[in-house]
Amino acid sequence: MxxxxxxxxxxxxxxxxxxxxxxxxxxxxxxxxxxxxxxxxxxxxxxxxxxxxxxxxxxxxxxxxxxxxxxxxxxxxxxxxxxxxxxxxxxxxxxxxxxxxxxxxxxxxxxxxxxxxxxxxxxxxxxxxxxxxxxxxxxxxxxxxxxxxxxxxxxxxxxxxxxxxxxxxxxxxxxxxxxxxxxxxxxxxxxxxxxxxxxxxxxxxxxxxxxxxxxxxxxxxxPLVTKADGTKFGKTETGNIWLDARLTSPYKFYQFWINASDEDATKYIRVFTLKTREEIETLEKEHQAAPHLRLLQKALAEEVTTRVHSAEAVRNAREASAILFGRATQEALGSLSEQMLLEVMEGVPQFNLAKSMFEQKLPVIDLLSEAGVFASKGEIRRLIKEGGLSINKEKISLAETHLTDQHLLQGRYLLVQRGKKNYYLVVVE
RNA sequence: GGGGAGAUACCGAAGCGGUCAAACGGGGCAGACUGUAAAUCUGUUGGCUACGCCUUCGGAGGUUCGAAUCCUCCUCUCCCCA
CATH class of the missing domain: 3.40.50.620 (HUPs)
Incomplete structure (x- = not known):
């Protein structure tokens, strides 16, 4: 019945x-x-x-x-x-x-x-x-x-x-x-x-x-779904958020929801999840009590990503997020197996750098420029000056910094970070 | 067909012979604060082998020691009158 x-x-x-x-x-x-x-x-x-x-x-x-x-x-x-x-x-x-x-x-x-x-x-x-x-x-x-x-x-x-x-x-x-x-x-x-x-x-x-x-x-x-800041829902700097994993990686999809502002999250969780009224109200209370835990955004991201992609996709995205945004530092990064590392970095833009270039012991600015991660060296310099560039979660403060084999994760990867939220993976081979 | 106004960097908009890689605002990016939130504040926003050099102000020529700024032609846009 x-x-x-x-x-x-x-x-x-x-x-x-x-x-x-x-x-x-x-x-x-x-x-x-x-x-x-x-x-x-x-x-x-x-x-x-x-x-x-x-x-x-x-x-x-x-x-x-x-x-x-x-x-x-x-x-x-x-x-x-x-x-x-x-x-x-x-x-x-x-x-x-x-x-x-x-x-x-x-x-x-x-x-x-x-x-x-x-x-x-x-x-x-x-x-x-x-x-x-x-x-x-x-x-x-x-x-x-x-x-x-x-x-x-x-x-x-x-x-x-x-x-x-x-x-x-x-x-x-x-x-x-x-x-x-x-x-x-x-x-x-x-x-x-x-x-x-x-x-x-x-x-x-x-x-x-x-x-x-x-x-x-x-x-x-x-009603049309809107964002509190007046910008268009569903768009990011890099374009639309698609449901197809080939167009928007599950990691990025998950991050899209995690990044919702508090105000938007209370709205979205009602529209995009099937949680009951009681569940949502409880979550909201918990969120207010400990806003830094971002329970609302997490619950939202998990449910939507599970439905659109899979529970496994959520696990990977959550793990990647923990490593990229959590307190995890170089040690955590270094201890990842190559397979884990690649899984975590799935959905992060990748760039290639010839091994021979890396071995020339050039300053970091030349290597990143060569790998094509940034538009110009001026941009890299500015970023370093502003304290916005990190490699393997470690802040780079001098454009002349040299990288050694010890920087390479699993002997061939560099995790480049611009600001807080933008990651790039450089593959050296 | 006649008359007028204009084209400047991502966008809007100043500049009208040197001190202009170009005011100011928006946007972007980064930093601080924090919570991968919001608000706020700060810095930054052509390129490079970087106290210097190169390319940029609709296009092509020209004047000048020197032009985004002056002159000529061209292209396009807008407004008014027929």
Missing amino acids: LKMTDYIEELKWRGMLQDMIPGTDDFLKSGMQTGYIGFDPTSDSLHVGSLATIMLLKIFQKAGHKPIALLGGATGMIGDPSGKNTERNLLNEETIRHNVSAIKKQLEKFLDFGAAPNAAEIVNNYDWYKNMDMLHFLRDVGKHLTVNYMMAKDSVKKRLEAGISFTEFSYQLLQAYDFYWLYTHKNCRMQMGGSDQWGNITSGTELIRRKGENKPAFGIVC
Whole structure:
């Protein structure tokens, strides 16, 4: 017997409910329902920006409902104008096919596909668009929503001055039809999404209503995840944080969460973990009592990294973090086996230096410059002057410092550190 | 088509013949404080074989002992009038 919980109530305390279509609440309480979220195949990996909506689905399933993840194999070819202020370039079909299959694999990590009766499903809207011809689309879909209605949407209104192509303008019709199709074929009466999807979701419920369906459709949206300092969530100096380990190493992924500010961490732990309200509140109390332990950030990083990567990835990342940031010093570094060292350094940028160069007993500044760790010698000099350069956790205070074989970890590695958080591994061979 | 304004380092913006590798602000990086947080304060922010040298101020020429600064042409941007 399936245990149902109150989805809306849970979203509320997690701070994940921005808006909902009236009645959604009662609709969900009336029994197991099917709901969906669409994902755009604009690249071949999701990034943490999509994580909040994935969690919407995950929590939906946990609450006892049936989640459907819709991949926009067709809509991705059109381009959603929501939240965009300029027309986008179209991706070619091959790229989209590739992206769809890659994203599908990622989503499979989050949802439970074996949990009858509310097992998750993945669908691709290309399947119902590939055989549809334009006349049918215009007669069966386009006829039901007026241009006036469509133009009133924010996503369109914002673009009226700058210009919007007919193609992007039509996007909401396609998404509306997706909803209708799922409604009729999968008995799916609910759509979720980020707040930028509100317009598209209501176009869908409207289409369903005007097509003469007697049972209404529902929807909710969650707020955009933000950072307290106003910068964009999910980006770092070096770019997006991706879910794919090849694009963002598990170590870096783990560090991304560990580095969340206190203020953000209390928000994120509600959105990105499945911890209960009690667990979270207890953690917060413990965190306040001993903030330097960073319990909140650790709990957040561990759970998210486990789900996206694996428990083993977390172990490695935690170990690497302990060595790089903990009190561990040269001795700890030196005592690592080569295999451990490499595991710990996985995800840390690596540079090569010819053994012959190293043996010339050049000053450290020349060696680092040769290895290409820094952009220029001026930069290295400045860094040394400012006390921001360490090798093997030992501060370098003179540009003329010479390195000897004793500095080499396992006879061939140098751990270069810029500031507190940036590490580079130089391999001498 | 006519008239005007402008193009400076990552971005914004001063400078209008030497003292300009170029004020100031933002951003970046680092240091201090701390907790791999936030706030704050400080330093730094073209390159090099470095008390000196080289390359930079839209592009190409020119004037001058000397130009980001003056002149000529070109390219692009913005504004106003038709």
